[in-house]
Structures are given as C-alpha cells and as structure tokens.
Amino acid sequence: MIRPLKYSLRxxxxxxGSALLRSGAVAVAAALTFFVLAQSSTVRxxxxxxxxxxxxxxxxxxxxxxxxxxxVIVGALQVGVLMTRVVLxxxxxxxVLKAAGISSxxxxxxxxxxxxxxxFVGGVIGCLVGLVIAALGPMPGGEEILRAFVITVALSTIVxxxxxxxxxxxxxxxxxxxxxxxxx
Amino acid sequence: xxxxxxxxxxxxxxxxxxxxxxxxxKLGDEVVKALKGVTLSVDPGELVVIMGPSGSGKSTMLHLxxxxxxxxxxxxxxxxxxxxxxxxxxxxxxxxxxxGFIFQSYNLIxxxxxxxxVELPLVxxxxxxxxxxxxxxxxxxxxxxGHRLDHTPSRMSGGEQQRVAIARALxxxxxxxxxxxxxxxxxxxxxxxxxxxxxxxxxxxxxxTVISTHxxxxxxxxxxxxxxxxxxxxxxxxxxxxxxxxxxxxx
Numbered sequence: 068m069i070r071p072l073k074y075s076l077r078x079x080x081x082x083x084g085s086a087l088l089r090s091g092a093v094a095v096a097a098a099l100t101f102f103v104l105a106q107s108s109t110v111r112x113x114x115x116x117x118x119x120x121x122x123x124x125x126x127x128x129x130x131x132x133x134x135x136x137x138x139v140i141v142g143a144l145q146v147g148v149l150m151t152r153v154v155l156x157x158x159x160x161x162x163v164l165k166a167a168g169i170s171s172x173x174x175x176x177x178x179x180x181x182x183x184x185x186x187f188v189g190g191v192i193g194c195l196v197g198l199v200i201a202a203l204g205p206m207p208g209g210e211e212i213l214r215a216f217v218i219t220v221a222l223s224t225i226v227x228x229x230x231x232x233x234x235x236x237x238x239x240x241x242x243x244x245x246x247x248x249x250x251x
Numbered sequence: 252x253x254x255x256x257x258x259x260x261x262x263x264x265x266x267x268x269x270x271x272x273x274x275x276x277k278l279g280d281e282v283v284k285a286l287k288g289v290t291l292s293v294d295p296g297e298l299v300v301i302m303g304p305s306g307s308g309k310s311t312m313l314h315l316x317x318x319x320x321x322x323x324x325x326x327x328x329x330x331x332x333x334x335x336x337x338x339x340x341x342x343x344x345x346x347x348x349x350x351g352f353i354f355q356s357y358n359l360i361x362x363x364x365x366x367x368x369v370e371l372p373l374v375x376x377x378x379x380x381x382x383x384x385x386x387x388x389x390x391x392x393x394x395x396x397g398h399r400l401d402h403t404p405s406r407m408s409g410g411e412q413q414r415v416a417i418a419r420a421l422x423x424x425x426x427x428x429x430x431x432x433x434x435x436x437x438x439x440x441x442x443x444x445x446x447x448x449x450x451x452x453x454x455x456x457x458x459x460t461v462i463s464t465h466x467x468x469x470x471x472x473x474x475x476x477x478x479x480x481x482x483x484x485x486x487x488x489x490x491x492x493x494x495x496x497x498x499x500x501x502x
Contacts, residue, residue, distance in 0.1 A: 070374065070375045070376075071375065074374060074375070078362065081362035081363070082362065159356070159358050160358075160360050162358065163358045163360070163371070164371070165319075165343070166317075166319055166346065166352040166354075167346070167347065167352070167371065167372035167419075167423070168343045168344060168345070168346035168347025168348070168350070168372070168423075169343070169347070169372070169375055170340065170343055170344075170375070171339070171340070171343070173375045242320075243319050243320075244314055244319060244320055247354055247356070247358060248356070
C-alpha cells in the first residue's frame, strides 16, 4: 500500500499546476460545505428569528442540508470527471506499468490514492477558503469551526475516493497493448 | 502475489517457444487473423529479428511471447513455463521477472527523470531504493546517458529517450528483451545507433533479444532473421547458430 501511495504523491507533486487546479475544483465544493456547516448555528439562531416572521426553522434547516448535499454531489462529480481525464491522459503510462508486470492492484491503488489525495487537499483548502468567507460575517465559534473542518475534510476525502473508484477501475481494465498505443 | 511456478531448465532450453500460435482479432464485424499458426523457438543469447510489413503479425508475435496478450489458439512456453494455464496476475508476475519490453513510441513518463523512468518497473517492489537507484545510474551509463540522469524526456532526443526505455526494460534483469519496432520513430542514424546498442547488449550481457521491424537495414545486424507475412513465417534463417556466433561476430 505504501509504495503506490508514494508513487501517487510523487506524480501529483510533479503535476504541479494541474494538481493545483484539480485540488481547487474540489476546494470549491468543500468551501461551500464548510461555510454551510460552520454557519449552521448562526443560521439556526437567525432561523428562529425568522420563524416569528413565518419561515419555519425546518425550512431553513432543510435548505442548509440540501445545499450541503448539492455541494457534496458537485464535488464528487468533479473528482469523477477529473480523474477520468487523468486516467485517459496517462494511458501510455498505464500500458508501460502493465507491460512491466506491475500488478493490477498496485495500478488501481495509484489512481485511487490520487483521488483520495485530491479529496483531502481540496477539502483542507476549501475549509480555509470557507473560513475566510465566514470571517466576513458573524464569526462562528471555535468549536463549530473545528467541527465543520473535520466533517468537511472527512466528507471531501471519502467522497473523492468513492468517485475515484470508477476511473481507477478503468485504468486497470485497459488492455495493455491498446493502452501503450493510446494517443492523447 | 502468487508466485509463478517457473521451471528452470538446463542451459540449452529455449527462452521462449511458440507452438502453432494463432491470434484472431475482431475488428467491428470482421475477424482479423493476425497470426496463423506460428511455431518457433528462441535460444538463450540469440538476437532474433522478426521482419515483415505492417499487418504481418510481427508485433503480435512479440506481445504474445512476452505474455502481454493471450493467443486465440496454440501455446507459448516462456522459460519453460506454459503461459496458457496462468491467471492474469500470474502472467503479470512472469512478465515482471522475465521480460523487458521496448516500444516504438518509447513510452517514457514525461514528468519523471531518466533515473525515475528506469526504476519504474521496480518502484512497487519491496527492494532497497538506494541499490535500485545505483543500478539505474549504471544502466544509464551503459546506454550512454550517464549525463542525463536527472533530465526529463522533454530534454532528450528521440534516440536518447529510446535508450532510457532500453535501460528501463533491463532494470529488472529480464531473461528476454522484446523490442517492438524500436526504430520506427527514429531517423536512420539514430535507428542504427539503437540497433547497435541492442546488439552490444546482446553480446556483452548475453541478453536474449527479439526485435520486430519493417526496416530491412535492421535485419543486416542480426544473426537470425525470421520473415513474416500475413500472420505466417515465410523464412527463418535458423535457430541455434546465433548463440554460438554471437561471441565470434564483432558488434
């Protein structure tokens, strides 16, 4: 497990600009998630105020949850699309790895780990961005920030990894000879 | 990982043998007969050139010999091990230990340095990284690229990239080197240099080598030339001679 992970880290660090963009895409969804989570108690407090005016607390809470779910889905789709592109771009590399007798398991793990790393890094960046945005308004409590941070990063990592399963499987399924001759 | 049962024979056992090998592909509605019953064997230390026009089946021959593809019919015996009974995972292990591939498009990883490209086949193995790196440097020196250890492919010519690919194919100390049209993307001069390198390695290391090509001038360097057309062998200048001759011919 360690070797594929090291390899993934190396490939991501070399990709620099592209890696940053991919993390950024995830970060956008993560930022929204963080923001919504961090503001939840503020929103609830305001909701109670608004409840007097006719909009139920439930409605606000449902809206909050819906936003979070949408952000998560968007993030998952982004990782899925991005990693599919990554796998296609690196088909020749996959072909070489197969020709060299690298196990399917290791190739699978390489790409799965990359999805995981993007999810994690994107999650962290997103939280920081979300924190900056949250600071523009009423600042939520430290505990709430921490909770939002942990949930967002965990969610981001898990969702990205799940979204990365299909592209990783695709990398493994590609027949070696076709992969080697693949022109991008 | 499953360990393939490799039967190591006596010194004179062929490195790779094919028996009535057939390979059919489906291309849309048509069936392409890439190989139509090829039987041959390659002895240790031989340098074999398989010549033929495109579509003759020479590349398919190499892929099958190296266990990169499965035949439709027939048998391949690599290092005494019949490949038909092996699972994909066992085939992969076999390739890992016994075969080195070189392709016409070099297939180096653009973001990695020459050294990192050469060590690639071993990068997932439980091996001492330091020692592997040293071996990489040694091999790169051997192929004439000692000054390019930390260069990425973008800073190298096609000929140099192919040399890196050759070093990469050798890092795992394979028993069989398979070069599929290694000079197809190179000009004549660089192509010559690559063939010379392969010939030198064959002589110095006793590396059993099979080269596929459509270029007649490549065949001039070989002690054994197999001509293929339409999936069949139409001539074979003969096994056996090569291994002995290698030590007498000048590179």
